[in-house]
Amino acid sequence: MNDNKLKVKDFITIGIFTALIFVVEFACGMLGFIHPYIVASYVVLIPLVGSIPMMLFYTKVEKFGMLTIMSILIAIIMFVTGMGWLGAPLIIAAGLIADLIAKKGGYKSFKSTALSHGVFCLWICANYFPVIVTAKDYRKSLLDGGYSAEYCDALFRAINGKTIAILLALCFIFGVIGAFVGKAVVKKHFEKAGIV
Amino acid sequence: MIKIHLDPRTKLFMIFAVSFIVMVNAVSPMEWAVRIIVTLIPVFLLANEGRYVSALRFLLCYGAALLLLRFYISAESTGVISALLVGYCGIVAQFMPAMIMAWYVIHTTKIGEFMSAMQKMHIPDGISVSLAVVMRFFPTIKEEYLSINDAMKMRGISFAGGRITKMIEYRLVPLMFSCLNIGEELSAAAVTRGLGAPVRRTSPVQLRFKAADWLMIVVFAASMILFVISKYFR
Numbered sequence: 001m002n003d004n005k006l007k008v009k010d011f012i013t014i015g016i017f018t019a020l021i022f023v024v025e026f027a028c029g030m031l032g033f034i035h036p037y038i039v040a041s042y043v044v045l046i047p048l049v050g051s052i053p054m055m056l057f058y059t060k061v062e063k064f065g066m067l068t069i070m071s072i073l074i075a076i077i078m079f080v081t082g083m084g085w086l087g088a089p090l091i092i093a094a095g096l097i098a099d100l101i102a103k104k105g106g107y108k109s110f111k112s113t114a115l116s117h118g119v120f121c122l123w124i125c126a127n128y129f130p131v132i133v134t135a136k137d138y139r140k141s142l143l144d145g146g147y148s149a150e151y152c153d154a155l156f157r158a159i160n161g162k163t164i165a166i167l168l169a170l171c172f173i174f175g176v177i178g179a180f181v182g183k184a185v186v187k188k189h190f191e192k193a194g195i196v
Numbered sequence: 197m198i199k200i201h202l203d204p205r206t207k208l209f210m211i212f213a214v215s216f217i218v219m220v221n222a223v224s225p226m227e228w229a230v231r232i233i234v235t236l237i238p239v240f241l242l243a244n245e246g247r248y249v250s251a252l253r254f255l256l257c258y259g260a261a262l263l264l265l266r267f268y269i270s271a272e273s274t275g276v277i278s279a280l281l282v283g284y285c286g287i288v289a290q291f292m293p294a295m296i297m298a299w300y301v302i303h304t305t306k307i308g309e310f311m312s313a314m315q316k317m318h319i320p321d322g323i324s325v326s327l328a329v330v331m332r333f334f335p336t337i338k339e340e341y342l343s344i345n346d347a348m349k350m351r352g353i354s355f356a357g358g359r360i361t362k363m364i365e366y367r368l369v370p371l372m373f374s375c376l377n378i379g380e381e382l383s384a385a386a387v388t389r390g391l392g393a394p395v396r397r398t399s400p401v402q403l404r405f406k407a408a409d410w411l412m413i414v415v416f417a418a419s420m421i422l423f424v425i426s427k428y429f430r
Contacts, residue, residue: 006322007392008321008325008383008386008387008391008392009383009387011321011322011325011326011329012325012326012329012379012382012383012386013379013383014322014326014329015325015326015327015328015329015330015333016329016333016375016376016378016379018326018330019329019330019333019334019337019375020337020371020372020375022330023334023337024368049364049368052364052365052368052369052372053368053372056372056376060376065322069322069323069326070326072323073323073326073327073330076327077330079215080211080215080294080298081215081291081294081295081298185365185369189369189373190372193373
């Protein structure tokens with residue numbers, strides 16, 4: 001891969017991995033309807049599980065723009081599936097910064113890849129934005145929308161202006177940990193098979 | 197019955213409108229009415245395309261959720277069963293319209309049409325190609341996942357095993373393998389068709405807005421405006 005510009009093949013790879021990440025996100029998201037605390041634990045679940053495809057993705061493209069395009073796609077999908085646009089700037093910013101960090105390491109050094117994955121995982125917090133920014137309206141709309149008061153109280157105990165900092169930090173930390181997990185899995189399965 | 201064939205750009209606008217409407221919670225009866233009408237249109241369009249089974253399935257699912265939400269669940273309901281019901285109805289009532297819409301668009305838009313529409317709207321290649329792949333890929337992932345699931349069941353690796361990490365690993369890794377292979381084929385096919393060539397691509401499909409397109413655009417724009425007005429200006 002001498003050429004640093006993204007080619008059609010890379011766009012297709014980006015599309016595939018975006019779809020995979022979204023499937024992971026969606027599977028975890030479904031759990032959130034069981035109990036609000038699970039909604040808060042997305043920050044642990046998604047980085048850990050999502051890291052497996054992500055780490056493979058890092059080894060597959062290795063060109064600037066891969067994460068930025070992915071984050072734009074995620075923002076579009078989030079909007080289409082009804083998550084709103086409040087989080088879109090955060091998602092795209094996280095993607096861009098993660099891309100820059102990974103570029104610094106030439107997409108080869110594991111240290112910068114791990115850091116970049118940590119930053120990239122911050123997009124998950126974008127899902128909480130409507131909860132925090134419009135807390136009062138959101139609560140009312142949830143109640144009107146048929147959620148029980150119990151669910152709402154627990155949701156807002158877990159996610160509010162104070163805990164968002166912790167959630168963001170957790171996202172980053174588990175993103176970095178996830179990078180190690182994902183790296184191990186990729187090494188175990190893909191490097192032996194000669195795919196990477 | 198005449199088949200209604202919509203322009204991909206109209207479909208994109210419809211997706212945009214539905215996502216917008218779904219995002220804002222409906223409270224007053226009028227808002228619910230708008231929402232239900234907006235949900236029924238893609239269901240009707242699905243039936244029009246001859247996909248009666250899926251149209252009916254969506255209709256039943258959505259109807260059941262709405263009825264439950266309306267008559268059974270309130271802010272006072274607690275307990276496990278109602279929590280699960282809230283979950284189900286919450287998902288369905290909240291996201292179903294967008295899902296039906298997305299399902300309709302994915303299953304009725306040919307990829308060539310989509311690309312041509314994207315080109316007409318001057319979306320950069322990077323975004324449109326990746327987006328097209330994402331769109332195409334959800335059904336593929338589901339198919340692959342189901343066959344992997346079968347294989348794993350035969351080996352006795354299922355939810356009952358209790359080893360969650362193994363379960364995730366044994367499903368995600370094969371899924372990634374097959375997705376990568378499919379991706380290779382896909383890019384070979386795309387390159388043969390001249391995707392990525394430094395010229396303007398032509399398309400056999402001539403995209404033009406027809407009466408049905410304008411009708412849909414007007415209906416969805418009107419419902420968006422209605423929604424905003426009843427939400428914020430009263």
